[in-house]
Amino acid sequence: DQVANQIAAGEVVERPASVVKELLENSVDAGATRIRIEVEGGGRKLIRITDNGCGMGRDDAMLAFERHATSKLRSADDLLHISTLGFRGEALPSIASVARVELDTRAAEDEVGTRIEIVGGKMTRVEDAGAPVGTSIAIRDLFFNVPARKKFLKSEPTELSHVAALVTHYALAHPEKHFELHTSTNALLVAPTVRDASERLFQVLGQDISRDMLPCAAEIDFARAGLPEPPPWKRDADYTPPEPGFLRVRGFVSKPELQKLNRGSIYVFVNGRQVRDRLILHALTEAYRNILPPTSFPVVLLFLEMPAAEVDVNVHPAKTEVRFRQSSFVHDFVRDAVRNTVMKARP
Numbered sequence: 001d002q003v004a005n006q007i008a009a010g011e012v013v014e015r016p017a018s019v020v021k022e023l024l025e026n027s028v029d030a031g032a033t034r035i036r037i038e039v040e041g042g043g044r045k046l047i048r049i050t051d052n053g054c055g056m057g058r059d060d061a062m063l064a065f066e067r068h069a070t071s072k073l074r075s076a077d078d079l080l081h082i083s084t085l086g087f088r089g090e091a092l093p094s095i096a097s098v099a100r101v102e103l104d105t106r107a108a109e110d111e112v113g114t115r116i117e118i119v120g121g122k123m124t125r126v127e128d129a130g131a132p133v134g135t136s137i138a139i140r141d142l143f144f145n146v147p148a149r150k151k152f153l154k155s156e157p158t159e160l161s162h163v164a165a166l167v168t169h170y171a172l173a174h175p176e177k178h179f180e181l182h183t184s185t186n187a188l189l190v191a192p193t194v195r196d197a198s199e200r201l202f203q204v205l206g207q208d209i210s211r212d213m214l215p216c217a218a219e220i221d222f223a224r225a226g227l228p229e230p231p232p233w234k235r236d237a238d239y240t241p242p243e244p245g246f247l248r249v250r251g252f253v254s255k256p257e258l259q260k261l262n263r264g265s266i267y268v269f270v271n272g273r274q275v276r277d278r279l280i281l282h283a284l285t286e287a288y289r290n291i292l293p294p295t296s297f298p299v300v301l302l303f304l305e306m307p308a309a310e311v312d313v314n315v316h317p318a319k320t321e322v323r324f325r326q327s328s329f330v331h332d333f334v335r336d337a338v339r340n341t342v343m344k345a346r347p
């Protein structure tokens with residue numbers, strides 16, 4: 001089973017930023033409103049995430065490190081209607097199999113908390129601990145027991161920049177939460193709760209960028225979208241018509257005068273989940289065609305929402321790829337929403 005966990009770790013845990021992503025998503029799923037992240041050595045030496053979420057009782061905390069122990073799915077049918085970010089129950093056992101982990105957690109209804117230590121997948125300690133309500137999890141010496149993987153980690157600044165980009169992503173998506181990211185010497189991000197996405201944009205990306213951003217919003221009722229139904233002989237056995245509900249796009253897109261030379265400034269979320277999706281990137285490239293020179297990129301923060309059944313988040317364990325059931329419709333809708341916004345603002 002340890003082997004299965006390490007194999008899964010190969011898929012889930014690529015680098016410190018992927019650990020941070022899994023832990024951040026767990027904190028969000030736990031309903032946390034304050035999330036603090038500390039890293040040392042770009043996350044190679046230490047990643048610690050402390051949240052004020054629901055916490056775990058001792059049994060749940062021990063179970064959390066068992067493979068496929070998720071508290072978030074009860075039936076196979078739930079897979080079609082995933083509303084939490086996590087659902088595989090793979091992240092914690094995978095991470096724990098390739099690092100040293102210390103977990104301190106307490107549920108609101110418990111008087112004492114629990115401390116669990118795991119080294120390379122083996123639970124070495126379980127004891128009472130005077131923890132505040134919520135969860136703090138420290139991941140030390142990532143890949144200490146898998147030298148071949150450890151070798152592939154990049155320099156401290158590179159790994160740190162991936163971690164910072166990821167935390168920025170989630171901070172942008174959750175203006176109602178307080179986020180902090182610290183190294184042992186610097187506070188890289190301190191973002192107290194703000195009222196809305198545009199205040200968060202200003203807070204996180206600064207005035208230079210936020211003043212050149214345009215609000216972008218569009219929605220359409222899937223049922224009225226006139227989506228062509230495939231004829232019966234072309235339907236898969238499991239074909240179902242589009243789920244009733246809305247496709248919504250909202251967020252901010254940059255004016256033509258704001259141009260970036262890398263793609264790092266594109267932040268896209270689908271149903272609250274950070275994605276790096278080719279289809280959406282392509283739609284954005286099309287939206288800015290002949291508006292931006294081909295060598296430069298816009299700054300984009302977009303939230304897509306659609307009925308859960310319209311998007312398959314189950315494509316890959318790291319979950320940054322998704323598959324849309326109505327992919328070309330979603331592509332064109334995003335392209336048009338962004339292009340209309342940018343064109344309207346042109347002098």
Ligand code: ADP
Nearest residue numbers: 026030064070071086087088089090091092135
């Ligand atoms: P998943 O998120 O897919 O369910 P994980 O391995 O990431 O699987 O986590 C396993 C379980 O541990 C979760 O289902 C949840 O019950 C619990 N858990 C993990 N992190 C936290 C946290 N920060 N606060 C509360 N519960 C947590």
Ligand code: MG
Nearest residue numbers: 022026086091
């Ligand atoms: Mg998870």
